[in-house]
Amino acid sequence: xxxxxxxxxxxxxxxxxxxxxRVTTSRGVREHHGKDESYYPYAPPDAVVFPHSTEEVRxxxxxxxxxxxxxIPYGVGTSLExxxxxxxxxxxxxxxxxxxxxxxxxxxxxxxxxAGVTRKQLNEEIRHxxxxxxxxxxxxxxxxxxxxxxxxxxxxxxxxxxRENVLALTVVTADARVVRTARRPRKSAAGYDLxxxxxxxxxTLGIITEVxxxxxxxxxxxxxxxxxxxxxxxxVDTVIRTLQHGIPIARSEALCxxxxxxxxxxxxxxxxxxxxxxxxxxxxxxxxREQAELVQEIAREHGGEGFExxxxxxxxxRLWSARHQAYFAGLQLRPGARAVSTDVCVPISRLTECIxxxxxxxARASMPIPLFGHVGDGNFHCMILVRPDEPADLEEAKAFNExxxxxALAMEGTCTGEHGIGSGKIGSLEKELGxxxxxxxxxxxxxxxxxxxxxxxxxxxxx
Amino acid sequence: xxxxxxxxxxxxxxxxxxxxxRVTTSRGVREHHGKDESYYPYAPPDAVVFPHSTEEVRxxxxxxxxxxxxxIPYGVGTSLExxxxxxxxxxxxxxxxxxxxxxxxxxxxxxxxxAGVTRKQLNEEIRHxxxxxxxxxxxxxxxxxxxxxxxxxxxxxxxxxxRENVLALTVVTADARVVRTARRPRKSAAGYDLxxxxxxxxxTLGIITEVxxxxxxxxxxxxxxxxxxxxxxxxVDTVIRTLQHGIPIARSEALCxxxxxxxxxxxxxxxxxxxxxxxxxxxxxxxxREQAELVQEIAREHGGEGFExxxxxxxxxRLWSARHQAYFAGLQLRPGARAVSTDVCVPISRLTECIxxxxxxxARASMPIPLFGHVGDGNFHCMILVRPDEPADLEEAKAFNExxxxxALAMEGTCTGEHGIGSGKIGSLEKELGxxxxxxxxxxxxxxxxxxxxxxxxxxxxx
Numbered sequence: 001x002x003x004x005x006x007x008x009x010x011x012x013x014x015x016x017x018x019x020x021x022r023v024t025t026s027r028g029v030r031e032h033h034g035k036d037e038s039y040y041p042y043a044p045p046d047a048v049v050f051p052h053s054t055e056e057v058r059x060x061x062x063x064x065x066x067x068x069x070x071x072i073p074y075g076v077g078t079s080l081e082x083x084x085x086x087x088x089x090x091x092x093x094x095x096x097x098x099x100x101x102x103x104x105x106x107x108x109x110x111x112x113x114x115a116g117v118t119r120k121q122l123n124e125e126i127r128h129x130x131x132x133x134x135x136x137x138x139x140x141x142x143x144x145x146x147x148x149x150x151x152x153x154x155x156x157x158x159x160x161x162x163r164e165n166v167l168a169l170t171v172v173t174a175d176a177r178v179v180r181t182a183r184r185p186r187k188s189a190a191g192y193d194l195x196x197x198x199x200x201x202x203x204t205l206g207i208i209t210e211v212x213x214x215x216x217x218x219x220x221x222x223x224x225x226x227x228x229x230x231x232x233x234x235x236v237d238t239v240i241r242t243l244q245h246g247i248p249i250a251r252s253e254a255l256c257x258x259x260x261x262x263x264x265x266x267x268x269x270x271x272x273x274x275x276x277x278x279x280x281x282x283x284x285x286x287x288x289r290e291q292a293e294l295v296q297e298i299a300r301e302h303g304g305e306g307f308e309x310x311x312x313x314x315x316x317x318r319l320w321s322a323r324h325q326a327y328f329a330g331l332q333l334r335p336g337a338r339a340v341s342t343d344v345c346v347p348i349s350r351l352t353e354c355i356x357x358x359x360x361x362x363a364r365a366s367m368p369i370p371l372f373g374h375v376g377d378g379n380f381h382c383m384i385l386v387r388p389d390e391p392a393d394l395e396e397a398k399a400f401n402e403x404x405x406x407x408a409l410a411m412e413g414t415c416t417g418e419h420g421i422g423s424g425k426i427g428s429l430e431k432e433l434g435x436x437x438x439x440x441x442x443x444x445x446x447x448x449x450x451x452x453x454x455x456x457x458x459x460x461x462x463x
Numbered sequence: 464x465x466x467x468x469x470x471x472x473x474x475x476x477x478x479x480x481x482x483x484x485r486v487t488t489s490r491g492v493r494e495h496h497g498k499d500e501s502y503y504p505y506a507p508p509d510a511v512v513f514p515h516s517t518e519e520v521r522x523x524x525x526x527x528x529x530x531x532x533x534x535i536p537y538g539v540g541t542s543l544e545x546x547x548x549x550x551x552x553x554x555x556x557x558x559x560x561x562x563x564x565x566x567x568x569x570x571x572x573x574x575x576x577x578a579g580v581t582r583k584q585l586n587e588e589i590r591h592x593x594x595x596x597x598x599x600x601x602x603x604x605x606x607x608x609x610x611x612x613x614x615x616x617x618x619x620x621x622x623x624x625x626r627e628n629v630l631a632l633t634v635v636t637a638d639a640r641v642v643r644t645a646r647r648p649r650k651s652a653a654g655y656d657l658x659x660x661x662x663x664x665x666x667t668l669g670i671i672t673e674v675x676x677x678x679x680x681x682x683x684x685x686x687x688x689x690x691x692x693x694x695x696x697x698x699v700d701t702v703i704r705t706l707q708h709g710i711p712i713a714r715s716e717a718l719c720x721x722x723x724x725x726x727x728x729x730x731x732x733x734x735x736x737x738x739x740x741x742x743x744x745x746x747x748x749x750x751x752r753e754q755a756e757l758v759q760e761i762a763r764e765h766g767g768e769g770f771e772x773x774x775x776x777x778x779x780x781r782l783w784s785a786r787h788q789a790y791f792a793g794l795q796l797r798p799g800a801r802a803v804s805t806d807v808c809v810p811i812s813r814l815t816e817c818i819x820x821x822x823x824x825x826a827r828a829s830m831p832i833p834l835f836g837h838v839g840d841g842n843f844h845c846m847i848l849v850r851p852d853e854p855a856d857l858e859e860a861k862a863f864n865e866x867x868x869x870x871a872l873a874m875e876g877t878c879t880g881e882h883g884i885g886s887g888k889i890g891s892l893e894k895e896l897g898x899x900x901x902x903x904x905x906x907x908x909x910x911x912x913x914x915x916x917x918x919x920x921x922x923x924x925x926x
Contacts, residue, residue, distance in 0.1 A: 105810065105812060106707075107703065107707065107810075107811065107812035108810040108811055108812045109706065109707070109811075110810070149652060150652040150656075151652075152650055152652075156650060160627070161650050163650070163656065163659070164623070164627055173902070177898055177901075178898075179898050179899045179902060180896070180897070180898075180899060181896075181899055182877075182896070182899075183872075183875050183876060183877050183895065183896075184810045184875040184876075185808040185809055185810055185840075185841050185842070185875070185876050185877050185880065186808070186810075186811070186840045186841055186842075187615055187619060187624050187626070187808060187840050187841075187842065187880055187881065188808060188877035188879065188880060189612060189613040189614075189615075189663055189806075189877075189879045189880060189881050189882060189883040189884070190877045190878060190879050190884060190888075190891075190892055190895055190896065191663070191884055191892050191896065191899075191900065191903050191921055191922070192660060192663065192664055192668070192902075192903045192906055192921070193613075193626065193656075193659045193660060193662065193663055194899055194902055194903070196626070196656045196659030196660070197655060197656060197659070197660055199656065200652055200654070200655065200656055201655055205655070216709065217707060217708060217709030218709075219709055220709070240570065243572065244569075244570065244572070244680060245680060246679060246680030246681075246682055246683070248711070283750075284750075284753055284757075286749060286750075286753055287746075287747075287749075287750050287753065290747055290749055290750060294747075343652075345648040345649070345650060345651060346648055347568065347570075347571040347573070347647045347648055347649075348570065348571055348572075348649070349568060349570035349571045377648070377649045377650050378648050378649055378650075379648070379649075379650065409646075412646050412647040412648070413646060413647075413648050414645075414646050414648050414651035414652075414653045415653060416651065416652045416653050417648065417650055417651060417652060418650065418652050419652060420652040421652070421653060421654055425653075428653075429653055429654050432646065432653055433643070433644075433645070433646075433653065433654065434643070435640055435641075435642050435643075436642045436643060436644055436645075436654075436657055437654065438640075439636070439642060439655075439657055439910075440654050440655045440657070442909050442910070443655055443906075443909065445909075446905050446906065446908075446909040447902070447905070458654055458655070459654070
């Protein structure tokens with residue numbers, strides 16, 4: 001672990017004058033901030049600061065900039081591509097104490113929150129008003145982190161990703177200016193779309209400190225269902241046909257037999273250990289019933305068996321918490337293992353083919369690899385379970401992922417549907433978009449000429 | 464009218480060597496390309512070229528760049544803020560002959576088209592497959608132009624604007640490179656969102672030559688309705704309550720009594736000449752019926768009278784063509800007049816207040832000003848009918864629009880919901896977004912260092 005070598009005393013003094021005890025160089029805190037949920041080795045920052053306001057973030061940026069010190073924004077560390085690693089040291093700006101919901105406009109169906117508010121916290125604070133924030137990546141990530149990584153998750157097929165659900169941002173730029181990217185109306189044609197430029201920029205163009213998001217009325221009726229299939233193809237084809245019929249399904253998750261086995265072991269449930277769809281329908285009572293009947297019929301045509309309903313809130317919660325725990329359940333398939341998570345996304349017409357070919361690759365692997373994902377978007381994940389101290393495992397995982405990315409790219413897909421580029425997929429991005437990456441480098445140089453904002457992520461500047 | 468002074472013989476020779484007779488300096492063609500649907504005076508280009516492919520556009524850009532000559536992309540000239548005016552002369556790149564639908568992926572619900580394909584043409588070519596492209600700004604604009612101006616229109620409340628419906632673009636950059644901004648999956652977290660950066664950039668960052676858009680299954684049932692109200696407040700409040708209930712209404716247009724009068728005169732219809740809502744519902748038979756009943760009840764609570772249904776396709780078409788002709792119908796209220804179109808958009812909770820205050824301003828005006836708009840988005844238009852040869856009219860219109868923009872900005876709104884900045888709203892953009900415009904200028908300088916791509920639009924570089 002690197003020592004806080006880079007930080008000269010003056011920088012620390014200036015930060016401390018600004019934030020007092022909310023500056024630390026303690027080893028434990030630095031270690032905690034030097035990793036995310038990915039398999040990448042620790043890369044701790046030299047110091048961690050905990051600002052409470054946009055103005056404090058601005059002042060931290062100004063100080064770091066004067067000292068030419070890298071800055072790494074941090075939410076709750078749930079990212080999956082090494083986004084928060086301090087590869088070049090520097091100051092980690094932990095935004096988790098910026099956790100106030102600043103405004104809820106129930107009539108406008110929007111809310112403005114500080115970047116450190118988590119999605120569950122936001123949902124708790126708006127539930128009494130009959131509102132919800134639907135973007136749900138599983139982990140209880142911060143809204144700022146979700147915006148920074150263009151997160152999505154199980155509800156995206158109906159409600160979109162962070163791209164569609166962020167209305168405006170407050171950003172501190174690399175030159176320590178506070179910029180509001182847009183005002184609050186639903187739509188605008190006022191100039192370049194700065195909001196969308198910062199959504200998904202992973203802290204490399206500026207630091208998101210406040211986020212205005214869209215909210216939705218909690219539907220009158222919500223009902224979930226589980227259905228198992230003889231093969232993955234049947235499950236995926238069911239979802240594709242559903243979308244082609246224009247049925248506005250809210251969630252559609254496919255899980256392989258191995259994932260179901262892990263879920264059963266972890267949750268003491270008794271699902272069939274076969275390829276399975278978890279579905280959810282939102283709407284009016286009658287609308288939900290109608291949607292569900294149509295989908296049940298489509299599922300039956302594709303070999304679906306034993307449609308089971310979960311209409312009571314507690315049953316729905318149990319079902320989705322089982323889905324959300326797939327990651328932790330999967331880890332238990334190989335005690336002591338860490339997961340290398342893949343994240344390809346392809347046009348849905350190619351999804352069955354992509355999953356079938358990937359399943360064949362899984363069958364040849366030396367380790368267990370559960371597969372599950374957001375099939376309504378064409379996005380699925382493989383959890384490659386590696387032993388952290390076995391370099392051969394990691395090599396095998398990387399080779400598997402590279403084959404998977406190449407397969408997805410050959411099918412007009414993307415190397416990342418929702419996890420982002422981070423440190424891990426810079427090469428894949430270049431393979432995917434070619435010359436467009438030159439434009440991204442130009443953007444990075446324009447917004448961050450000193451390369452201090454989360455350096456080493458998204459693009460390589462030495463290319 | 465300026466002469467083709469700037470273009471030296473070499474430039475014309477090079478363009479002619481490339482495109483033959485698809486290069487012209489004829490006065491008539493230049494005049495036609497020197498204006499759009501706005502009230503701005505002619506500013507014709509020095510030459511007009513008609514490329515057929517991305518490669519030809521690239522070669523035109525390369526030639527113009529070498530000669531330091533401005534380039535103005537042009538679709539069918541339906542923009543409303545002087546986007547196509549050749550303020551500094553130069554070469555107009557008319558993309559209307561790039562009108563091939565390149566690929567329709569019915570299974571993936573997307574299509575890739577050349578920029579000159581119009582939205583009606585696209586809809587005709589996909590209807591047989593049960594598909595539709597819903598973004599509908601009224602005019603039969605090109606898909607490329609709609610992407611360039613971030614267009615939306617009557618369906619945006621349900622289906623989103625071009626921001627949400629463009630999956631990927633092919634763009635020719637200012638340095639004559641062909642860049643594909645993204646691949647074809649529904650979602651991606653692969654790097655900076657170049658697609659959204661070019662959507663709404665109005666030809667100032669590069670020239671859009673191909674567009675991949677989302678398609679939707681034509682709903683099983685569609686039904687439209689007309690309902691009149693004693694006042695505009697009742698109409699607008701009906702829509703707001705509908706949205707707050709989460710009812711997925713497809714279109715909701717409010718029109719003032721004067722607009723209804725103009726429509727009746729133009730179409731020989733007999734609508735009540737009162738504030739009116741035009742509504743549309745998409746879904747299954749049962750779903751549409753249920754939505755419509757809920758909305759009818761909400762309308763009744765807000766003083767709605769005489770709900771009239773249009774379920775047959777021909778009745779729906781008549782209704783929406785009446786809505787789309789509101790612009791041309793409005794022009795007939797004052798023979799010989801041109802329209803200054805306003806375009807503010809506010810959070811919906813402020814919409815009633817904004818429309819009520821604006822109506823009071825209309826009552827004081829010396830000219831007729833019909834008002835109508837996409838109230839589900841918070842966006843409405845005033846058509847200020849000016850006599851083109853009366854400078855006092857234009858002055859009054861500009862002052863009216865400035866008051867309206869200031870009113871919208873004071874309500875956290877935007878100066879433009881869907882028409883864009885063009886030549887006309889550069890000052891309003893600065894008022895709206897302040898420091899954020901500095902970032903836009905930096906983007907413009909990065910992507911177009913010689914300021915040749917539709918110069919004088921969106922941002923002022925001398926500021």
